[in-house]
Amino acid sequence: MPLTLFQDGSRYALKYWPDCFWILFTLSALGILFFYGLGSYPLFDVDEPRYAEAARVMVASGDWVTPYFNQALRFDKPVFHYWLIAGCYKLLGVNEFAARLPSALAGAGSCLLMGLWTLCSAQKSNLQKSALVTLVSACTLEVIGLGHMSITDMTLAFYLLATWVSLYFVAQKNSRFWLLAGVFSGCATLTKGPVGIVLPGLLFVIEQLWCGRCQGNWAQSLKKIFYTPWFLAGLLAWSLVCLPWYWMAYQANGQAFLDALVLHNVTRYADVVSGHRQIPGFYLWVLLVGFFPWTPFLPVVTIWLRQQFSASNGVLPIVRSALVWSVGVFLFYAVAKTKLLTYILPVFPTLGLLLTFTLLDKQSWQDRSSRRLIKGGSLLLSSVIMVVGLIFLLTPSTLLPREASLLQASPDFWLPVSLLAIGSLWTTGWLFRGNAQMAMLSQCSFLVVAVAVGIHCIVPKISHATQGQLHYFVSL
Numbered sequence: 001m002p003l004t005l006f007q008d009g010s011r012y013a014l015k016y017w018p019d020c021f022w023i024l025f026t027l028s029a030l031g032i033l034f035f036y037g038l039g040s041y042p043l044f045d046v047d048e049p050r051y052a053e054a055a056r057v058m059v060a061s062g063d064w065v066t067p068y069f070n071q072a073l074r075f076d077k078p079v080f081h082y083w084l085i086a087g088c089y090k091l092l093g094v095n096e097f098a099a100r101l102p103s104a105l106a107g108a109g110s111c112l113l114m115g116l117w118t119l120c121s122a123q124k125s126n127l128q129k130s131a132l133v134t135l136v137s138a139c140t141l142e143v144i145g146l147g148h149m150s151i152t153d154m155t156l157a158f159y160l161l162a163t164w165v166s167l168y169f170v171a172q173k174n175s176r177f178w179l180l181a182g183v184f185s186g187c188a189t190l191t192k193g194p195v196g197i198v199l200p201g202l203l204f205v206i207e208q209l210w211c212g213r214c215q216g217n218w219a220q221s222l223k224k225i226f227y228t229p230w231f232l233a234g235l236l237a238w239s240l241v242c243l244p245w246y247w248m249a250y251q252a253n254g255q256a257f258l259d260a261l262v263l264h265n266v267t268r269y270a271d272v273v274s275g276h277r278q279i280p281g282f283y284l285w286v287l288l289v290g291f292f293p294w295t296p297f298l299p300v301v302t303i304w305l306r307q308q309f310s311a312s313n314g315v316l317p318i319v320r321s322a323l324v325w326s327v328g329v330f331l332f333y334a335v336a337k338t339k340l341l342t343y344i345l346p347v348f349p350t351l352g353l354l355l356t357f358t359l360l361d362k363q364s365w366q367d368r369s370s371r372r373l374i375k376g377g378s379l380l381l382s383s384v385i386m387v388v389g390l391i392f393l394l395t396p397s398t399l400l401p402r403e404a405s406l407l408q409a410s411p412d413f414w415l416p417v418s419l420l421a422i423g424s425l426w427t428t429g430w431l432f433r434g435n436a437q438m439a440m441l442s443q444c445s446f447l448v449v450a451v452a453v454g455i456h457c458i459v460p461k462i463s464h465a466t467q468g469q470l471h472y473f474v475s476l
Contacts, residue, residue, distance in 0.1 A: 022131040029448045030111065033138055034104040034147045037455035039097025048150045050074070052099035055085035059094075065248045073253060075260035079245055080190035081152040099150040106158035107147025111138040113158070114349045117165050118356075121172075121318040129360060132437065135444040137352030142290030144451060146345055152192055153342040159188035160346045163200045168321045171208065175230040182234030186241025193261070197238060203328040207321065283334050286341045291348060293385070293424065293443060294355050296377035301351075303370050304358040319357060322350040359436040378428040378439070385424045389417040413458060419450040 043049045054067040054074050067074045067082050084102035092098040115134030119127065137143065146154045166181035181200075188196025208222055225231075249257050288295050305323060308315040326347050333343040364370045423446025430439035 019127045022128050026115070026131045026134050029135055029444060030108045030138055032448050032452050033144055034108045036452050037459070038100050038104055038148065039095055040455065041096070041460045043096060043099065043150065045149075048099070051081065051150050051152070052085060052096075055082045055089060055099070056094055058082055058086045059089050065245065065252050073256055073260070075249070075253075075257055077152050077192055078190050078242075079249070080187060081155050084155065085150065096150075100148060103149055103151065103154040104147050106154040107143055108138070110154070110158045110161050110349050111135075111143070111352075113161055113165060114353050117168070117318065118353060121168070121316075128437065129356070132360070132440050133353050133356045136294065136356045136440055137349040139444045139447045140290060140294065140348045140352060141292040142286070142341075142345055143348050146342060148455075151342070153345050156188055156192045156196070157346040157349070159184050159191060159196065160200060161349060163188060163196070164203075164321070164325050167200060167204045168318070171204075171211070171225060171321075172317065173224075175228045178228070178230040178234030179237055182237030183241055185234075186238040189238070189242040190245060196242075199329065199332055202332075203324055206328065207324045210324070211320075282339050282341075283330060283344050286344060287330070287347070290341070290344075291351060293381055293420075293447065294352070296380040296384070297355055297359070297374065298351075300364060300370055300373045300377060301354050301358045303367070303373065304361060304364050305354070307363060307367070316357075319354065322353050326350045326354065356440065359440065365434055365436075374431055374436075375428075378424075378431040382421070382424040382428050385420050389421055416450040416454040416458065419446050419453065423447060423450070 043052055050069050054069045057068050058064060061068075064083065064086075065079070067079060081102065085099055088098035088101045092101070111134045114137045115130040118133045119130040143154075146157075162184040163181050166177045166184060169177040170181060185197045185200060188200075190196070205222075208225055291298070305315075305319070308319060329347050330344055333339070336343070358364055359374070364374065423443055426446065427439045427443040430436075430442060
């Protein structure tokens with residue numbers, strides 16, 4: 001009897017150990033990418049201290065309705081992100097780790113959400129594919145960078161993505177998800193204003209009109225989605241989550257709150273605020289840089305999407321939904337007059353999903369032009385990393401003029417650059433052999449290690465070079 005149990009247990013372990021590996025590896029990678037060294041360097045730039053200090057004042061004063069910074073009202077953004085930081089202060093004390101923890105949790109949560117969406121939605125999906133979607137979504141420059149900053153953008157991105165995924169399941173004839181969509185949209189509205197309901201709501205209507213037109217009856221399609229008590233329940237949930245604070249903030253601050261609400265939501269979209277005017281095509285450059293190291297594979301994604309939409313069996317609903325979200329968010333902010341590189345952050349996780357689907361699809365490897373683009377993209381990735389890495393190491397003043405002396409004086413900077421270069425070559429080798437799964441796994445693995453080394457070796461020195469003098473004068 002014991003021998004039989006042992007044999008059955010061994011058989012069970014052998015059957016499921018690949019899934020265990022993917023789960024453990026994905027969670028470990030997310031832990032390193034978003035939480036390692038999170039509090040090892042001081043608050044950065046000008047925005048992090050504003051959010052962190054306003055949350056500290058909130059805890060010290062006990063006023064959880066009105067945020068203050070330097071004794072002045074701070075209604076640049078609504079209150080929810082301040083609440084999250086203040087809650088972390090209560091649990092962990094007032095420190096950099098606590099201030100950045102909400103953004104790190106939102107970053108890891110956004111990427112896990114993409115994996116869970118894939119696991120629950122895609123045909124022929126499995127845990128390995130879902131894990132790769134999570135890893136690729138996490139291993140992008142913009143997601144990693146903003147996941148380490150105590151600002152609202154990553155929190156907003158998580159709640160917008162959660163709202164969109166909930167709406168996806170609503171469209172799949174599960175009306176109860178209106179309730180979840182309302183809760184998540186309310187949190188997004190409480191994080192950064194009406195964009196939390198306007199953006200996902202607008203894109204959802206556009207997607208349903210598109211689907212209804214393809215089916216020949218768009219009015220009937222919209223009626224099936226919205227004509228349900230659960231839609232009213234979702235609106236009620238949204239109202240209960242966000243409107244009480246808006247009412248209390250107006251009662252406490254009156255016209256000053258209304259002026260800030262108009263300035264940072266209507267005027268910011270229709271006109272340039274705080275000098276944030278950018279060149280034409282600004283977000284295209286943000287997309288190309290922020291999606292690194294996967295940028296060279298974007299042409300393959302466009303070809304694969306065109307093939308999917310022209311196929312006789314139709315496109316997967318999750319692919320259509322991710323495409324509508326990616327293009328819609330990009331265009332929504334491209335039209336806005338005020339532009340910041342953080343605004344299109346919600347695009348990157350869904351682009352990671354689309355890229356993973358593209359590279360894992362056999363059709364991408366059977367098509368000659370797609371196969372050439374994949375191999376060419378891998379060669380371009382290796383070339384760009386090596387060229388930029390050499391510039392970074394040999395003439396650091398070209399990229400980081402303030403930190404150049406430290407970069408040239410320290411040998412530590414060779415290690416993360418070398419890891420990125422080796423990882424890109426390893427990825428190229430796997431792609432030339434036609435193994436996309438191993439290529440993505442190796443690229444993510446080397447990037448995770450490079451990020452950990454960079455946070456340990458580079459980020460504190462860059463922080464000291466950029467802010468050391470300021471900290472010195474403050475200490476006096």
